[in-house]
Amino acid sequence: MSKVAVIMGSQSDYEVMKDACEVLRSFQVDCESKVVSAHRTPKMMYEFAEKASSRGIEVIIAGAGGSAHLPGMVAAISNLPVIGVPVMTRALNGIDSLLSIVQMPSGIPVATVAINNSKNAALLAVRILSLKYPELAFKMRNYMEKERESVENTRLP
């Protein structure tokens, strides 16, 4: 079965990033989560990115806050699709994280989701994997249908 790596720059990002694993597991997608930092553990980050594909990882979700270089550095080393999650910061409300992740130089793409929105990162990963795994496409259509119904059935007081 497909496998997604959910990495983050620090344990302090876990509260935000854990939603990604929860969504992936709800689609029965294997989720490997790990703290790895381009700044603090550069060798481990390099090795992780270099070996991810050969270990069977198909999509990488990378969350980081502040000077958030992790998603971009991983995308520079690995050929896998990388989805970046800008984690909210206290000093600048996550605008620093967002801009660090979204403003990649041409040639090295990182798909960036909204600040703290690791749920959308996981849903995007499932959509990417749906191209290869028809059962995931089926589950995604069911998920979307349920979401649509729940909005349509909303009754305001």
Ligand SMILES: Nc1c(C(=O)O)ncn1[C@@H]1O[C@H](COP(=O)(O)O)[C@@H](O)[C@H]1O
């Ligand atoms: N942005 C990065 C990277 C990186 O990009 O490699 N490594 C850690 N960090 C970020 O530093 C913030 C504060 O980390 P601490 O709470 O550990 O001090 C976290 O949001 C983390 O993602």
